[in-house]
Amino acid sequence: MKRIATEVLIIGGGIVGASAALALARAGRRVTVLERDLCGSRSSGINYGGVRRQGRAAVQLPLAQRAHEIWSGLRELIGIDGEYVRSGHFKLARSAADMQALEAYAEMSRPYGLDIALIGGAALREQCPWLGGAAVGGSLCPEDGQANPRLVSPAFARASGRAGAQVIERCEVKQAGFDGRAFVADAEHGGEALQVRAEVLINCAGAWAGKLAGFFGEDAPMTSGHPSMAVTEPIPQFLPWSLGVEGGSIYCRQVARGNVVLGGGRGYVIDDSRARASHDSILSLLPQAVALLPALRHVQIIRTWSGVEGYLPDRQPVLGPSLTQPGLLHGFGFCGAGFQIGPAAGEALAELVLHGRSAVALDAFSMSRFAPAASLAPGAPSLPVPERKIS
Incomplete structure (x- = not known):
């Protein structure tokens, strides 16, 4: 041994x-x-590769803000940029109720410096000509972005x-x-x-x-979760932001090579360490994607995948x-x-x-x-690490 x-x-x-x-x-x-x-x-x-603060619970935003600073110096920290870009993250509303939820989030997050901009009506069609009719508005966090995990x-x-x-x-x-x-x-x-x-x-x-x-x-x-994701063949650039949808169901982003990465739904387990995207989840994902992004209507999916996440x-x-x-x-x-x-x-x-x-x-x-009735064991935590050798 x-x-x-x-x-x-x-x-x-x-x-x-x-x-x-x-x-x-x-x-x-x-x-x-x-x-x-x-x-x-x-x-x-x-x-999926989203590097977003928008949409996080308020308790996570201080941590997300600290991470935002770390990501800004990624190359100096780890030696590569990892295809990290502050492309912006746009969260779509498909109803008036969704838009109200986005407005409330923008107000709640204001003290954290996300600088969220709400876009709707004629401005939405002017700034987002690539959007289908399923979207009625959205919120843009301009300094959120994406990277290659x-x-x-x-x-x-x-x-x-x-x-x-x-x-x-x-x-x-x-x-x-x-x-x-x-x-x-x-x-x-x-x-x-x-x-x-x-x-x-x-x-x-x-x-x-x-x-x-x-x-x-x-x-x-x-519990374990198994995201269902797919990527398309490369197509001409049309999508400037990483996208999410209020209430969930779909998210997507376009990388520099032109491929569109899509996610939504759940895969299935192969064993305790592997999972795959399910046929049903992909078939459910594609019509939603086309409804939001008509440019994807005749695009080929070239790969699907899943994995094991802890929830x-x-x-x-x-x-x-x-x-x-x-x-x-x-x-x-x-x-x-x-x-x-x-x-x-x-x-x-x-x-x-x-x-x-x-x-x-x-x-x-x-x-x-x-475990609300539990408490730290006596003396815990024994930190910082003492300067001693282990025998």
Whole structure:
């Protein structure tokens, strides 16, 4: 059995875990990341690629604003721009009630600096000649945007490795616990047993984070979601903004090569780690897309996909200390909307390790909302990481 001793062990190499690893490694901490597949290949890599603040619950907006600043310096941080552009995010209304909801959101979010502009009537047709008749208005957040998750998420992990983190891919954790002195994770890597001991453990295991929390007596009511997505052949540029729809059902964006990425509906599970877009969801998605964007009427779909995302009942993540085990931190349950806030969530976790507190308030994301009678174990959290060696 191979053994590794480290200061901080992060289980999960998606955008949140890799961002935490990068921040900690840059601060001089010894960090090890264990990823069951390839870093950024799960929900962090299969998502739609929207980098939006608009539409988030008010409790997420401070975190989203911090992430907005991080995204502005993406190339300097991770070495690539990841096709990130501030194209704008336009949320469509298909009824007067939808438009009222968008107006209320614009007013609520005003203190957070989203600078949302409402567009309707003649102005809508003038600014959006590509829209079909299904839309009656919308709200534009001009500095929101889009990026390629298949490039960005793995790049965070590579950047953490360059900063000094030890990143081990295709390494599945079988068991984890605390032996009274250190966290101990037993894993399998390349057919061989691996044991990692650490002073702090960060649970960023995505849809599988509930199982890891369960090793420490915490019940996270996680369910899995499987987004159904598709991409078209390249067509002439016509869509200036990333699009969403009030009330959900469809979202789309056009990339620089001309392909249109579409999402909506749910796929189906193949096994505990794989999913596919369903035939029915794609057939339901296409007429909605054409009703909003007539330019797609005769366009060919060239690929569909899905993946496994972790969802919590209130559609908010868990981000912060364990209730039962000092030194354990959680960062999971981003409910299909973690791509934009992922870098800020990772940095917040790193701040908890380094300073015992985060610059962004995380109370709304506490595990305690699922266990209101529970309280932190005596002395928790035992942060920041002490300067000592693990035997």
